[in-house]
Amino acid sequence: MLDIFQYPEIKFPKEFLWGATTAGVQIEGNNSSYHDSEELAPKFAFGGMPYEFPKKACNSYELYEEDIKLLKSMNLNLYRMSIEWCRIEPEKGTFNEKELKHYLTILERLKEEGIKVCLTLHHVSHPVWFHRKGSFGTLDNMKDWEEYLEYVVPKVAEYVDFWIVLNELNLPFEYSLTERLNMVQYHGRGYHIIKKYSSKPVSSAHSYSEKQPKRGYNDKLDKLMADYIDYTENEFFFHAIRTGEITAPFVDAKYVPEVKGTCDYWALNTYIRQMMDGRRENFRSDSYTATHFKAIETPFYTEEICPDIMIQMLMRMKDKPVLITENGIAANDDRYRVVYISAMLQALNEAIRMGADVIGYSHWSLLDNWEWGSYNPNFGLATVDRRTFERTLKNSGKFYGEIAKNNGYNQEILRKYLKELPSIINFKNI
Template sequence: MLDIFQYPKIKFPKDFLWGASTAGAQIEGNNCSYHDDKELASKFAFGGIPYEFPKMACNSYELYEEDIKLLKAMNLTLYRMSIEWCRLEPEKGTFNQEAVKHYLTVLSRLKEEGINVCLTLHHVSHPVWFHKKGAFGTLDNMKDWEEFLEYIVPKVAQYVDFWIVLNELNLPFEYSISERLNMIQYHARGYHIIKQYSSKPISSAHSYSEKQPKRGYNDKLDKLMAEYIDYTENEFFFHAIRTGEITAPFMDMKYVPEVKGTCDYWALNTYVRHMIDGRKEEFRSDCYTATKFKPIETPFFTEEICPDIMIQMLMRMKDKPILITENGIATNDDRYRIVYIAAMMQALHQAMEMGADVLGYSHWSLMDNWEWGSYNPTFGLASVNRETFERTLKTSGKFYGELCKNNGYDQSILRKHLNELPSIINFK
């Protein structure tokens, strides 16, 4: 049992960045990406829930000032957001000047409010026309990618403090292994284009999950499968950035010099560990019964609070500065989110004491949003009324805001927002 009421007081460095993250496709509404296309969108979301189109999402395209108010209410100093290629170039070669003006307004407002911007150039969604051409499934579309970046990067560069070229190019649920390997080159091309216009640090956000053999490291099959999955989901990207070698099992190595060194920092998203069961075709097994709980009615993969994933990740990646660009939990009981944040911040701080150079932490997400096919998983520090789009800061958001203001954690902050531990064990 995690007892956050026994955690010691911690303080972070004075320049530590406290943030929240969003993605345009998940909050803006009427986004015109392939996710909104009835012909191209997936039919089912996680857990077999019928696919729901984003429609107005959180209406953030119109209500961005309300989002900025949330950031300010929580004393945040960093906002990770995306600009939507599908809005900017809805038809190939035709750029929407209204959308350009809109994003410049949002970015300038963030700077006026003293908030650092971490800008993602591709967060899963892209134009329908690019999708129909095969998107990242082929390197033949590199010219389209270059033209988009050459157009938009110089226009927004003055507002950006951290760049994210691509979000989670390593996700197996979204991309095949060949697409993942191609996307390393799309990432590298983006890196070099941005460098022409900006001196700010550049990366691509990596979805990191520890691959743990279900029966322990002495079980050879589980261990072998865990190492295999780790390479194809984690190490292939890290290895490419460190060496320029694009590699995967059963494929010839490809050396691409322009890939080497194309992350100035590691941008890391982390939520869970993956138990790997080598005795099953569906090898990503459920977490242990003893650590499983039910934070949301329909399972959405965050059914365990395991703060050591943060330490393991940061120790592995401490060869560069690190920015935590996503971390959070889907739960209908906001108390769990307080437990989750407290545990993760305690682990993050301990990793920093052990040598990890962590620049900041950005929580997923700023508000409850569309989660790639459903509104059921609620990750937000604020709730959103689905009819009026009114934002309401949750108790967890107030708790997180005080951590930011205090630049650390102590028991007085916790006890102000949580009276007792919720039951985090569920054996049903």
């Protein structure tokens, strides 16, 4: 375990943004996206757990004021949230003014409270009708995407400080390679539609995990797999934005001019590194046995704290400003979250000192929410009672709130919220 009690005091740049992130389908409840469909939802959640439907999730559709109170109690000045396409256009060509007004009310309240808005237009979920048409698996659906954005963007534009067109279009578990490459064009089209109505910075949130060869960089097979997966999950997107060229192994390259330069900043979600074992059919291994710890009862994917991934990522992405749009850990023992936040922010601060232009950090997640098929992985800074939906700020949330208030932390702040390092020995007792 990292000895965070030896960390030096850190301060962040003036005007640094401190935030928390959510996604509508994961917190609102009764969302009616394809994730809620008996026909279309997957049978199993991430990690092979039986699929559990979101149902009322955190009931944030009704309790959004409670979420805003949490943000204020933690001194946060940024909220990354999504508006859900399936609510606004439940049937093709039919726009629901009542649902739009609901989102406008939330956006107005955030502005009244002095909280900047980072708005995601597509956070994995979309309407059932769009899913049945093949969603992003074909470019033939571009007109549907354009019509939705032309409807919603001008109506919410005045409230948005940062735009996210698509969330994690690079995820191999969610999208095929064809879909990922198509989504680069959907992103580009979204960028240009937004720019018709808003001068605020636009990006798409990229799920970044460092791909490392399990046996080290001298092992040619492991390194080959690490480089291959890095290109098909990371570099294909960065290359397209920087050059306009959409490329991938075994695919004919395509130059799409309207894609070039369509990220005003890099929006980066990061949690883990991934070890690549070229000698296994199932080549993806998230951590070494020696660095793995048990954080929740059912293994998920964040059972390693590896802060150097933050530095390596930011050194790679120095050509634009960066907003960390997600970063967090699923853990039953909240002390791990305090350790994680401490370590990641130390690394983030060091990267800034080495020249990375980081404008803010938004933690995943504000709440213990529905996590794509299960309520088991707890990422939240606050718990949510599954029966009453009462929110309770965790110790890690209080710690994070004090960091935001002080624009940094020192040992005095840290030791108020963590007396000793957590031990896996105590896992069964927590």
